[in-house]
Amino acid sequence: MVRDDSICVLLAIWGERYIKDFLGLGLPCLLAPGNIPALATYYPVRFIFLTRADNVSIFDDHPAIQKLKAYCKIEYIAIDDLITVGNYSTTLTLAFDRAIRAAGKKMLKTYFLILTADYIMADGSLRGLMRYIQAGYNGICAGNFQVIKEDTRAFFLNKIDPISQVIQIQPRELLEYSFEHLHPITIASIFNQNILHNYQANRFFYRYSLEVLAASFYLLHPLCIKPETENYRVGAACDYSFIPEMCPSGNIAILTDSDEYLVVEMQPRQQEVRFVNGGKYKDKKLIETLGEWTTKQHRKNAQTTIYFHTCDVYEEEKARIRVKLNVFTERINKLLERYPEQPHYDHPYWMGAIEAFQTQKKIISKNYYDYFDITSFSEKLFFPKRLYYYCFGIPPKVFRWHHRWREYQLVKQTLKERILSEDIKNTMVLYDDYYIEFMIYYRFFKDIMHIHNHYHLENFINSKTKLKELENNKVNICVIVISSQCVEKIKVYLPIINLLLNPNGKIFIIIPNKDNHVPSFVYDFPLECIQKLGFLWNIKNKYLEFVAIRNNLTYLSASIYSKIDRWLGKKNKLKVWLLILLGLPGAVLYFIINHLSGKANKEEGHCTTVIVTFVPDRVLK
Known part of the structure; x- marks a missing residue:
């Protein structure tokens, strides 16, 4: 049965290496029976790739794309003008916004499924999401964790079925393997291990047993959104602003069980390890960092517990886990009350990011197809950088x-x-x-x-x-x-x-x-x-x-x-x-x-x- 509402999958990706990585691993996971094919059984599905104009041929020539066409209509939206230097989050946000606004009034009857290219998705995850769509939620959020790309890539490639070219891996199997290859940034976010810490963490895990990891997320991924209004504003990154702006009624749900929805995120071993340090968390420093960026929605997110488990976890056991996790999160949230909630519109991080974006956009778009001319980057420097260059020289002409x-x-x-x-x-x-x-x-x-x-x-x-x-x-x-x-x-x-x-x-x-x-x-x-x-x-x-x-x-x-x-x-x-x-x-x-x-x-x-x-x-x- 095909319903009146439609689903539009959005994926922003550019660069040949990254596209081929996704087509070789991420897309075969999406093609598992319980994912895109399950959605296509009940809804008309479009899949929009947000990419560079000259990258489209990389997609069209790939056999996995031909397989995807059996389940949904494929479209491409060029985002050449949005791609800048070291401003990935801003590019993603503006790209998703472009695709959503392109739907016009139809956005109000469309569920936008926002995906990330480095996700490995368990079979049945989108079927699990569909239950929340059919329950009538306008916003559906999810949490995930990172695994080490160098250690896991070969395992996932070996999971590709030689005939169907699909990766069909069940949630508990994926989770059991992932628990053995957690990224340092994930381990540092487990607050009861007391060996490592990460003061830039936006999620906190509680290791209950070898088979169960519970989590409290401040920053959740806005996985699926059916906008309630056309007049939303973008004044922060998508995981800061999309939910409160597009779903102002608060009709949102959080996916809390890895059996119904599970993705893990492959990241290079060195990614963000500079934030990892030895020793346990100290409340004062952690609160100062969280206070800088958390919005009202972020602080509300942290009140929900998400369970990642490779065995059955019954309700009484979940209650015990919640008590342990809440000892940490309630203490943090109480201390966090000293700091005002940051706005989801004109968020201070966004103001700096969008200013840098506008400067870099002019430079790169001007030189994109010809010279690697970056001389304009030195035109607008903040005073500390100008002072530094005056005293020490501009690399490589330094004193x-x-x-x-x-x-x-x-x-x-x-x-x-x-x-x-x-x-x-x-x-x-x-x-x-x-x-x-x-x-x-x-x-x-x-x-x-x-x-x-x-x-x-x-x-x-x-x-x-x-x-x-x-x-x-x-x-x-x-x-x-x-x-x-x-x-x-x-x-x-x-x-x-x-x-x-x-x-x-x-x-x-x-x-x-x-x-x-x-x-x-x-x-x-x-x-x-x-x-x-x-x-x-x-x-x-x-x-x-x-x-x-x-x-x-x-x-x-x-x-x-x-x-x-x-x-x-x-x-x-x-x-x-x-x-x-x-x-x-x-x-x-x-x-x-x-x-x-x-x-x-x-x-x-x-x-x-x-x-x-x-x-x-x-x-x-």
Whole structure:
């Protein structure tokens, strides 16, 4: 029986690597019999992908999308103008808002199912959600936790049925496996383990037994919304504002049992681990952090207990669990009364995020299909940053008392020795993303080495016009600046890049260390790069050089800032004053060390950057 109301699934995702990850894991879970197919039995279903315009072909060519078409109509909405740097939550919120408003008056008869790309969903979860839809709720929220992506990915891939290409995993099986691979950020949110804590936590777990984990969520995922009004406003992130704005009557439900709905979120091991620290929670510091951002709805959310369990849990046992959990949450909520509730419209976090979004939007949209021109990023800086640049220099042109002075000198020396002046005009630089660290290299290549051909890697590879132009005007050197997490994608792009090189043309791969706060005896960055670049180490490529740039001051400064960041949380004014206080003696110390150390690279010490040079086989021929 098909009902009058309809369901519209919304998923915001962009970038080839992330899309293929979703199509290979997330979508096969959604195609399990108890998920999208179950919804399609009772409701007309649309599935809207919010993505870049030039990413649509990645979806259309995938067999899982063809299977999805059997259950629902598939649409695409371009969000190129919403994608910015380091502002993921803002992009998601504005993208979902765009899709909901596009429905017009039909939004009032549509259940919008808001999904996240890195969810692994148990079979039957959307059937469980459907019971709440049919009960007449306008807003339905859910909670989840994170597992370690590197440890679980292979397991989930092995769950794909070779015939149906579907992942059909039952809630208790998924939960039992997930309990063995909890992400550090999840473990730190278990308040009764007293080993780790996370003062940025927005959910708190109580470990009742090996088989039961109970939770109190301040921040819930707005899983399903049937708007009560067309005149809603967006003045905060979607998990802050959508429920109170679209469902003002309060007709909302929370999914509280993992047997009826369960997703786990795959996150890289290093994701947000900077927030994890040793020891148990201290109420005062936790309350200060929660008081900064929690709205009325968030504080109300925390009064509901969600149960994750791999065995039967009866009502009397749930009552005992609630008592234990409530001892913690009621104490926190009582102390939280000292802090006023934050508004869900014009939330202070949103005001800063949307200002940064508007600034970055102009820059990226202007350069999206051509140069990686980020010079405009320096046009609007807050006073503390301007003061910092005035005193220490703008990276990579920094003064000798800057903690990374020696590192930048070594990078400059290494590259100038290998990229000759006669090759400058025939050199191009490709950047994997608009990371802050990559902007430093952009300034280095543009302002110091006077290289003028700069491109965004993925946009460049997908631009037929630009590729054709360079096929007729080949280069001697291609420099690729990429993060260690994405370095394996070079294997896919290498055949295209090879076509653009002159005979004996060289490729330089520059990999900055994004985790400089982690000591080298814990995280062997050069070894990780060697392992991830394994596809290069073969007889088809002429391997020239592997250089590890080392500078202990980079680690020292990054680790100090990381500790201050953990200690003070979001107390930005206090952070600024403390950094100013430490700045003068630190600058003197750094000047002395930099003066004594000189510019020679060392074989030992903290690795900040890896530079690999090779000549591809095709170019040699």
